[in-house]
Amino acid sequence: MSYYGTPGMPLVPAGGMGGAPSVPFEQPKQLFRYGEQSLWSSQLFNVAAVADSVNRLFTTPQGQVGGGFTRALSIGETNLKEGGRIPNGVAYDVFGISAQVIATSDDGDAATNWGVALNTDAQILNLINILNNAVLTWDFTQTQVDIAPISLIGSGGGVFGPVGIVGNGAEQRAGSIGNGAGSIWMYRKHPVALPGSTTFSVLCRFGNRASAITSASMVLKVSLLGYYKNIIEIG
Numbered sequence: 001m002s003y004y005g006t007p008g009m010p011l012v013p014a015g016g017m018g019g020a021p022s023v024p025f026e027q028p029k030q031l032f033r034y035g036e037q038s039l040w041s042s043q044l045f046n047v048a049a050v051a052d053s054v055n056r057l058f059t060t061p062q063g064q065v066g067g068g069f070t071r072a073l074s075i076g077e078t079n080l081k082e083g084g085r086i087p088n089g090v091a092y093d094v095f096g097i098s099a100q101v102i103a104t105s106d107d108g109d110a111a112t113n114w115g116v117a118l119n120t121d122a123q124i125l126n127l128i129n130i131l132n133n134a135v136l137t138w139d140f141t142q143t144q145v146d147i148a149p150i151s152l153i154g155s156g157g158g159v160f161g162p163v164g165i166v167g168n169g170a171e172q173r174a175g176s177i178g179n180g181a182g183s184i185w186m187y188r189k190h191p192v193a194l195p196g197s198t199t200f201s202v203l204c205r206f207g208n209r210a211s212a213i214t215s216a217s218m219v220l221k222v223s224l225l226g227y228y229k230n231i232i233e234i235g
Helices: 121-133
Strands: 031-043 054-057 089-102 134-139 144-149 159-166 173-179 192-194 201-206 218-233
Touching: 031 054, 054 218, 089 121, 089 201, 121 134, 201 218
Parallel strands: none
Antiparallel strands: 031 218, 054 201, 089 192, 089 218, 134 144, 134 201, 159 173
């Protein structure tokens, strides 16, 4: 007769032969399921002053209008099913956060306006304005915790690639931006725990030296990279 032991325990005890290890007769009552998931939310900045402003992300779910947009948010803007809550009420630990700056051609209502290149003076100045003046902050109803300036937010966000303005004479300029397209910069060692019962949001705050958004609207898409733990009751 052969016996099946538990993982990590030898079938033959040290020191010689012996009986099989004891097996519990009671079945487990619950199982834990783990997985990785990204949550994202977007904020539209129309042509207007942003100095000293506070903009709240992760509060508007799909199918509702918010975040500066003029029509209901779709999967491209957010994947939240309920504003300010983790989907399905599971515990969620954030191990990375990204912030992507996107140029738009209008107020965010057109279906194709996110395909705009950063190739005008106004767009590049707006981009620099956001990178230099905006700060992300956790908001847990009664507690606020600053995360970092937008220029330091990594995890694949930010802006990257060549930018240029093609004109006549002195207007011809070109350059490159390499912010945020690399490794995870925040919460690699100490993830932020978001219990399923917690209501949260992320604030985008501007200092009083921020310039107005001019000529072209901009979008800030913030993504949370994390893993969840879901308890499955089985008995």
